[in-house]
Amino acid sequence: MAKSQSVSLSVIRRLPRYYRFLSDLKAAGILRISSRELSSRMGLTASQIRQDLNCFGGFGQQGYGYNVEQLHAEIGNILGVGKKHKTILLGAGNLGKAVAAHMDFEAKGFDLIGVFETDKQMIGKNLRGLKILSSEMLVPFCKEHQPLVAILCIPKDSARKASDLLVELGIKAFWNFTHYDFAVSHPGIVVENVHLGDSLMILSYRVNETLEGNSTDNKE
Amino acid sequence: MAKSQSVSLSVIRRLPRYYRFLSDLKAAGILRISSRELSSRMGLTASQIRQDLNCFGGFGQQGYGYNVEQLHAEIGNILGVGKKHKTILLGAGNLGKAVAAHMDFEAKGFDLIGVFETDKQMIGKNLRGLKILSSEMLVPFCKEHQPLVAILCIPKDSARKASDLLVELGIKAFWNFTHYDFAVSHPGIVVENVHLGDSLMILSYRVNETLEGNSTDNKE
DNA sequence: TAGATTGTTAATCGATTAACAATC
DNA sequence: TAGATTGTTAATCGATTAACAATC
Numbered sequence: 213m214a215k216s217q218s219v220s221l222s223v224i225r226r227l228p229r230y231y232r233f234l235s236d237l238k239a240a241g242i243l244r245i246s247s248r249e250l251s252s253r254m255g256l257t258a259s260q261i262r263q264d265l266n267c268f269g270g271f272g273q274q275g276y277g278y279n280v281e282q283l284h285a286e287i288g289n290i291l292g293v294g295k296k297h298k299t300i301l302l303g304a305g306n307l308g309k310a311v312a313a314h315m316d317f318e319a320k321g322f323d324l325i326g327v328f329e330t331d332k333q334m335i336g337k338n339l340r341g342l343k344i345l346s347s348e349m350l351v352p353f354c355k356e357h358q359p360l361v362a363i364l365c366i367p368k369d370s371a372r373k374a375s376d377l378l379v380e381l382g383i384k385a386f387w388n389f390t391h392y393d394f395a396v397s398h399p400g401i402v403v404e405n406v407h408l409g410d411s412l413m414i415l416s417y418r419v420n421e422t423l424e425g426n427s428t429d430n431k432e
Numbered sequence: 433m434a435k436s437q438s439v440s441l442s443v444i445r446r447l448p449r450y451y452r453f454l455s456d457l458k459a460a461g462i463l464r465i466s467s468r469e470l471s472s473r474m475g476l477t478a479s480q481i482r483q484d485l486n487c488f489g490g491f492g493q494q495g496y497g498y499n500v501e502q503l504h505a506e507i508g509n510i511l512g513v514g515k516k517h518k519t520i521l522l523g524a525g526n527l528g529k530a531v532a533a534h535m536d537f538e539a540k541g542f543d544l545i546g547v548f549e550t551d552k553q554m555i556g557k558n559l560r561g562l563k564i565l566s567s568e569m570l571v572p573f574c575k576e577h578q579p580l581v582a583i584l585c586i587p588k589d590s591a592r593k594a595s596d597l598l599v600e601l602g603i604k605a606f607w608n609f610t611h612y613d614f615a616v617s618h619p620g621i622v623v624e625n626v627h628l629g630d631s632l633m634i635l636s637y638r639v640n641e642t643l644e645g646n647s648t649d650n651k652e
Numbered sequence: 653t654a655g656a657t658t659g660t661t662a663a664t665c666g667a668t669t670a671a672c673a674a675t676c
Numbered sequence: 677t678a679g680a681t682t683g684t685t686a687a688t689c690g691a692t693t694a695a696c697a698a699t700c
Binding site for chain 2: 218224225228229231233254255290291292293295297305306307309310313315316320321322361384385387391400402404406407408409410411412413415416417418419420421422423
């Protein structure tokens with residue numbers, strides 16, 4: 213099971229996009245695809261696609277290309293879409309609510325089992341079939357259910373305080389929507405950041421660059 | 433005003449994080465900082481910080497370091513936080529509502545002037561001080577107000593259809609929360625993608641990798 | 653002035669692209 | 677078999693790190 217060598221994050225970050233394109237191809241009834249054809253659809257080089265896939269094994273066949281359904285399944289497997297990691301959400305404000313209601317956790321390897329909020333107004337309300345719990349229930353809940361993943365949709369300072377506690381309680385991974393910066397503080401813990409504000413500022417820079425006319429192309 | 437040479441996207445993507453750290457330093461009353469000190473706080477190399485900043489000019493002073501307030505202002509300026517680009521939001525579902533309510537557009541160079549939704553239930557309701565408009569109003573609204581940026585929080589197929597129309601109407605940049613893939617289709621248009629689903633799948637991969645024990649460290 | 657720290661050039665490292673032999 | 681397309685090695689390109697002279 214152990215991969216011979218750790219695959220670079222650059223490659224990993226492209227996998228979900230491959231997975232989406234293959235879903236679409238599958239839905240369109242396309243059975244096979246060459247790296248060349250896929251590359252032109254995705255705006256990548258065929259070389260890169262073959263390099264990326266060969267980090268995980270030879271899924272293609274010379275002279276034929278890749279079987280769409282099989283490759284889709286393989287990448288899903290690599291990404292762990294079949295897992296059911298117990299997950300809790302901290303914060304049922306605008307963002308927390310949207311994430312909980314919007315995201316297909318089951319299709320991505322997660323199982324949302326608890327939502328916690330400090331605002332008394334929200335406690336007891338229903339979110340995605342879960343009763344929102346008081347954050348006072350966090351410790352007993354984690355001791356009982358042993359969640360592995362925590363989604364942070366709380367203010368920065370709360371995140372700072374909560375993170376150490378959560379790690380003590382056995383949380384191994386964070387989906388972090390806050391501005392709290394884990395950076396160096398928790399080795400061995402996985403942190404995937406979603407910094408919406410940063411993303412918007414990057415857009416700002418790029419718009420301005422384009423408007424000023426000294427743009428080259430639109431890269432992404 | 434024109435930069436001598438286009439700055440790489442890798443550098444641009446780090447700027448908002450510098451900006452946040454400098455905000456914090458400023459708030460903490462710290463007046464000056466060396467690249468070495470900043471690097472240890474941010475988990476980068478001092479070399480990288482100096483390289484990054486020197487893409488835009490020499491903001492530091494030999495023997496002293498960087499003036500926190502000045503550098504903060506410079507980076508804010510580079511990112512265009514003082515701009516007020518007219519922006520519209522398509523989709524006032526869970527995600528659209530959360531983004532509209534949550535994001536500090538004014539602090540990031542944008543001015544949200546219109547929200548559009550197809551669901552009759554939502555039309556007329558208030559969101560961030562704006563009355564939600566029927567998507568039938570999109571064309572006349574754009575003709576009158578000439579927005580520059582569109583935020584897409586609508587289904588994939590709607591995004592595909594809307595994007596061409598929006599470009600025709602003069603939209604030059606998209607903040608894209610959908611799975612619609614602009615990739616090659618609209619040259620000269622800026623697209624900043626926020627793929628929450630992809631981010632969650634990357635977390636999935638990394639959790640599994642860590643749990644299987646063949647992890648190295650937590651990189652990010 | 654001496655010490656500190658930048659700005660910048662050179663060296664290294666990693667990621668992407670190109671090329672081609674292997675093979676279906 | 678001949679044609680197509682992979683898997684994989686080699687070449688290129690870009691980004692990061694190291695080093696150090698310039699200078700406050």
